[in-house]
Amino acid sequence: MKVLVFGGSGQVGQELCQQLTEHGIVFKAPSHKALDIADDKQVAELIARYQPTMVVNAVGYRDLVKAESEPSKCFAINRDAAASMAAICSKHNITLIHLSSYLVFDGAKTEPYTEKDTANPQGVLAGSLWQGEQLIRERCSRHIILRLGWVVSARRYNLVNTILSQLKQNQEVWVASDRLGNPTPAVDVAAVIIAILYQLDCEAEVFGTYHYGGVEPVAESKFAEVLLNDAMQYDELPSEKLLVKECNQLDYLPSHLNARLSVNKIRDTFGIHAKAWRPAIAKIVKGFYV
Template sequence: MKVLVIGGSGQTGHRLCEILRQNEIEFLAPARSELDIADAQALHDILNEFQPSMVVNCSGYRSLSRAEQEPSLCFAINRDAIAALADLCHAMGMILIHLSSYLVFDGSKSEPYTEEDEPNPQGVLACSIWQGEQQIRDRCPRHIILRVGWVISARRENMVNRTLTALRLHKPITVASDKLGNPTPAENVAKVFMTILYQLDCDAQVFGTYHYAGVEAVSESKFNEVIYNEASQFEDLPINCIKVVETEQLERLRARRNDRLANRKILRTFGIHAKPWRTGLVRIMKKLYEQGS
């Protein structure tokens, strides 16, 4: 097994690289300064030189708010660059494993989304993610697309870091009581990738789209309450900073009631059991405070 990790400095990619290193698996994770995923020639050159058997793409444009102001850049990274990567992987006989998101769904379903549900992306970011998925399906048959829930970690911007920053600045946090999702530690996503890599290395024919999300769906308001309670063990925080509303009171792109994903297919195919997010959150909080966040 020889793995190229694109986006190795991100939440999931960073942890995946640590696991690959621990397992003494040959891999390459070029920094963003070394590889611009939107540069097709640079992609070709690094694939041609390193000759990986599998490519894991953890990179992507992720900012929901900025995407509406810079759609061209968002689509260039999440759709056009992915199309070029899929073409190259197919032409060079490499398996492409791609990190995607619950955002491809519109959030209106009353039950957790399965892989059989029809995506209906809303807004620039979601549309770019969905169209990137489609490019992979059309161009590279030997692929895995992994959609994940609310990814959290001690790295980069995510719900945990945003909440802590707002609390420390005494800024009000507006969260919905009826918006449900699955917090999903990036560490667990990286372990899922490793399980998939091992099975693909054994020539398992398991290509397709899968969902993975942390066990126990929770409302956005309850999750922020848990973050607050965990953080309060490390420092004094202001009270009454979390304002609880219903989704109708949020701006359009955040007014989604359901971000939940079902884990049944990935369990049936790979034997991967989803893990509780609460233990992962405790480790994340400890790491953040050890780092002096």
């Protein structure tokens, strides 16, 4: 197999490139600087030249708040570029693995979301992700759409870095007691993608939409406490500055109460069992400091 990765410098992308190397899988991962996926001509040219058997799209516009004021940029990446990548892959009979998010759901359900639940995206970012998914389904039958929970790693922008950086700067950090989700280490997402790549390479007919998130779901406030406890061995953080409210009292929008994803379909189809997130979090916190 030969894999082309877009978004190789991201949280998931970096872990994926490392694991592809460890597995001896031939791949190419052009940087954002070398190739903007919004430029569909460049994407088409590269795919035609490199002739991968699989393409992984780990690119994402991810800023929930900024997306509200720059919707065209957000839609250009999460919807239009993904849709055109799907059409190019279909033309060359290539399988596209595309990363999406729990955000396609409105968060109002009280149970974990399954792949059969109806999407109801709230806000620009969520809408762009959902419309991107829909166009991929229309344009490329050989697709895997992998929806993820709260992706975390020691790098880049995520819940771990946000909470620890603010505490480190002695700032107040407000977290929600009623916002639930699955912390999902990027390293585990990469391992899931590798497992999927191997099955696709064996011509398994497994195309479709799947959910992945770390075991077990947790409230944002409890997750923050775990981080704080782990971080205390490296730094004296001001624990009194970690403050808890209910979601509707916090001012970031749109508020999303339930990011929990059911992982039964990915288990039943690929034999992929979701991993516990706690052991990886200890390493991620260490990575934040060391």
